[in-house]
Amino acid sequence: GQQVMQIPQYQHVQEGEDFTTYCNSSTTLSNIQWYKQRPGGHPVFLIQLVKSGEVKKQKRLTFQFGEAKKNSSLHITATQTTDVGTYFCAGQGAQKLVFGQGTRLTINP
Amino acid sequence: AAGVIQSPRHLIKEKRETATLKCYPIPRHDTVYWYQQGPGQDPQFLISFYEKMQSDKGSIPDRFSAQQFSDYHSELNMSSLELGDSALYFCASSRTGWYGYTFGSGTRLTVV
Numbered sequence: 013g014q015q016v017m018q019i020p021q022y023q024h025v026q027e028g029e030d031f032t033t034y035c036n037s038s039t040t041l042s043n044i045q046w047y048k049q050r051p052g053g054h055p056v057f058l059i060q061l062v063k064s065g066e067v068k069k070q071k072r073l074t075f076q077f078g079e080a081k082k083n084s085s086l087h088i089t090a091t092q093t094t095d096v097g098t099y100f101c102a103g104q105g106a107q108k109l110v111f112g113q114g115t116r117l118t119i120n121p
Numbered sequence: 122a123a124g125v126i127q128s129p130r131h132l133i134k135e136k137r138e139t140a141t142l143k144c145y146p147i148p149r150h151d152t153v154y155w156y157q158q159g160p161g162q163d164p165q166f167l168i169s170f171y172e173k174m175q176s177d178k179g180s181i182p183d184r185f186s187a188q189q190f191s192d193y194h195s196e197l198n199m200s201s202l203e204l205g206d207s208a209l210y211f212c213a214s215s216r217t218g219w220y221g222y223t224f225g226s227g228t229r230l231t232v233v
Binding site for chain 2: 045047053054055056057059060100105108109110111112113114
């Protein structure tokens with residue numbers, strides 16, 4: 013079945029440093045979605061990428077979808093303490109999302 | 122804006138008991154999903170419904186069943202509970218042609 017791998021599992025940075033998480037799928041994806049889950053919270057939708065090579069930005073967050081539509085990345089520039097949480101990529105299957113393992117981001121203020 | 126409503130927020134059950142989790146999706150969303158998330162784990166897909174019909178099935182134990190009712194709310198029924206069923210259970214909904222899933226706040230099930 014479809015598998016989505018995400019690395020790293022954990023990332024600890026100093027406030028102001030950049031952060032990147034990477035996602036790889038075993039199969040070509042129709043789209044990829046990114047979610048953020050704060051500690052004790054629920055996943056919150058951030059963005060969806062559909063086109064090969066697509067790049068989207070949301071303020072300090074940059075999302076990329078690979079040319080082969082099998083990999084994606086999320087890059088945060090100049091992290092802030094509000095960025096703390098777990099970032100999940102999720103590949104769209106037939107009638108479900110398949111989540112990556114998530115990258116837990118912690119920040120030293 | 123209306124969100125996905127789940128109840129109860131917390132549930133404590135003993136082994137071999139049954140539990141029923143409820144989910145009220147966002148109005149006009151046509152698909153409902155159930156996910157299970159263990160501590161430090163990613164959400165694992167259990168089952169989904171499209172327009173009240175089961176549309177996909179994941180790693181849902183045979184002890185669990187789910188359905189979606191005429192008013193679009195969904196229930197996850199869990200029987201013969203085991204300690205390993207302790208987890209966060211999320212319901213999410215989406216609308217065809219719209220981006221993203223909206224997750225509820227989850228039900229934290231503890232089996233003792």
